[in-house]
Amino acid sequence: MIQQLQTTILGREYTLELSGTLTGYWLVFLRLLVGWWFLHEGLNKYVGPGRFRAGWFLEKTGTVVSPVLNAFAGGATEAAIELVVPAGEVLIGLGLILGVLTRTAAFFGAFMLFFFYFGSEHWRRGLVNGELMGLVLFVTIIVFGAGRVWGVDSYLETTDLVRNRPWLRYLLG
């Protein structure tokens, strides 16, 4: 079904014709792909050889996010990061695959990729790289609320809890 979307961008009116079917298929595909990416990354950190270590990353100097990273380096905060990163990746992956709290999961995915991307010291692979593309994919999932197609969020949004609190849709979707 073709939908007409009317919008105003910087004062100029536009009409977009959008296929609901194609958009729906693409959003599910995007969600499952990105979800599996993060679920796989998280599980690998549990089953792979050796414990996941974050020290090398948190101690980086000279990056855009170094002041924040360095504040968490060493001691209990570093140990906490080493627990949170694999668990977070698994939860983000599951959230996207099942379409539960999709926007929240995608937000934390984007949050992690923000640090991975801006934690680069030399930009040897250029400024447009895999981390940036991942960040953009997460933002795309947030923008479209991809969990509303074939996701648990499509059911959650019909409940009275969400109907009475429309702001919750910013966390679902």
Add this chain to the structure above:
Amino acid sequence: MDTTPPHSDYGWLDDAALATGLGLVLLGLVVMGVFETLLGSAHFTERVPGLGVVVVHTSFTPRLRAHVIALGFLVLLAWGLSRLSRAIFVSLGARP
């Protein structure tokens, strides 16, 4: 019961934030990238008496570009959080 879709009230502030945030990301990635490409090699080495060989940067450093891009994403984050807080306030205000 408030069934107003949360995206139905985009005003000039939303336009300004979106244009600024996305514009900064594009500035850091595309515009500065075009300049880098047009200006040729961004780095060259030069022998400076007393200092030895130094790396000279002719245009935008990757670090400067990264800061501009990061600023763009932070503007978008701030806008997203402001949308959420506005929606919460509206939701609370609409309750009896």
